[in-house]
Amino acid sequence: MATLLTLAIYFPQAALLLLKVGEVLGGVFDTSVPAYPLAGMFFVLVFLLLRRSEFAKLLASDSREYGARVAGLVVAAAPLPVALFAGSLVSGSYAFAGVALVCSWFGMLAAIRPSVFHFLLPYLALYFLAVGLVGMLTSYFGDPLAVAVAFVSQAITVGLGMHVHWSSVYMSFVSAGGSPVSLVISEECSGIASMAIFLLVLGLMHLDIKADIKTSVAFAVGGSALFLLLNSLRVVGILAGGLYVSTDFMWNLHGWLGYALYVVGYMVILLLYIGKSKPASKTTVRG
Numbered sequence: 001m002a003t004l005l006t007l008a009i010y011f012p013q014a015a016l017l018l019l020k021v022g023e024v025l026g027g028v029f030d031t032s033v034p035a036y037p038l039a040g041m042f043f044v045l046v047f048l049l050l051r052r053s054e055f056a057k058l059l060a061s062d063s064r065e066y067g068a069r070v071a072g073l074v075v076a077a078a079p080l081p082v083a084l085f086a087g088s089l090v091s092g093s094y095a096f097a098g099v100a101l102v103c104s105w106f107g108m109l110a111a112i113r114p115s116v117f118h119f120l121l122p123y124l125a126l127y128f129l130a131v132g133l134v135g136m137l138t139s140y141f142g143d144p145l146a147v148a149v150a151f152v153s154q155a156i157t158v159g160l161g162m163h164v165h166w167s168s169v170y171m172s173f174v175s176a177g178g179s180p181v182s183l184v185i186s187e188e189c190s191g192i193a194s195m196a197i198f199l200l201v202l203g204l205m206h207l208d209i210k211a212d213i214k215t216s217v218a219f220a221v222g223g224s225a226l227f228l229l230l231n232s233l234r235v236v237g238i239l240a241g242g243l244y245v246s247t248d249f250m251w252n253l254h255g256w257l258g259y260a261l262y263v264v265g266y267m268v269i270l271l272l273y274i275g276k277s278k279p280a281s282k283t284t285v286r287g
Contacts, residue, residue: 002108006076010083010104013097020094035259036193037098040131040200044102044123047204054119061115068114075124076107099132122207130200134193142187145228150185152232157239164239175242175250183239191231194262195224201266205273215276223269230265234258 007014017038048055079100106124110117150169157164164173169185199220206216237257242250 002105002112005108006101006104009076010079010097010100012091013083013100016092016097017094017101036134036197037094037131039197040098040127041102043197043201043204044127047208048123050208055116058115058119059113061113063113063115065114065117068117069111072107072110072112072114072117074107076104076111078107079103093135095131095135099128102127102131123204126200126203126207130196130203134196137196138187138190138192142190142192145190145192146185146187148228149190149231149235152229153185153235153239156232156236160236162236162239162243164243171239173239173243175247176244177246179247181242181247181250185235189231189235191227194231194258195227198223198227198262198266198269201270202273205270209274211273215273219269219273219276223265226265226269227262230261231258234261237261 020035020038079096082096083100102124106120110120146169150166150171153171154164154166157166162173164171170182171184172180172182175181202216202220202223205211206213234257238250238253241253
């Protein structure tokens, strides 16, 4: 019921994301297809399934917490004023579409089964922080992070002896076919969305295994720094494709190389996190 109500109320947002699902499944891996709201939904669903027995018990509970019902309805309706009065501004926003759908589903479910409110609240908060704030973070930190990526990328290309001319975030070179190529590392290419999804997954794992908070914070900081390096390696790989193969190959790399590097990065960091994490210590109070 919660799913049907969500699709009915936020049909334009659902259609926007569903179209992008089709593009991704069709092999369109490009920065024009912002995958982070969909990736965030996928990871939240996976971690909910890991706790499905606990979730099922809460769903079966006949709780009468009217405060939770009201709070659920408020959460479900919260994106509606934005969709109605700022429609032109958010009509093409994938982040808003993702947040609207998740808020509505969570709120509707909590209104129907208030026993799940407190269980689902951390998942909603993590999704909102990871996906809903990407646009704002990109506006504030996109340019500085793009400069940092360019600095690291330039150092790597110089170290490898690649013939690339750099000017801050701008780069130019002569391709393997002899044609001049000019590129720029924009705010959207700074890697903030990929870092946000990494932090979402880390937060979900922290909830799941109840790791020590210091370990989680250390991995959050270290993992974000690693993603800066991975994004720089992505830029170098794209440049190498144009320098030594062809511009067509370069644009193919631009589409899928980042996804490949980020998936490997997620797996390595999170496997290390699982190995390092220990449940937070409990203090025993003696009377």
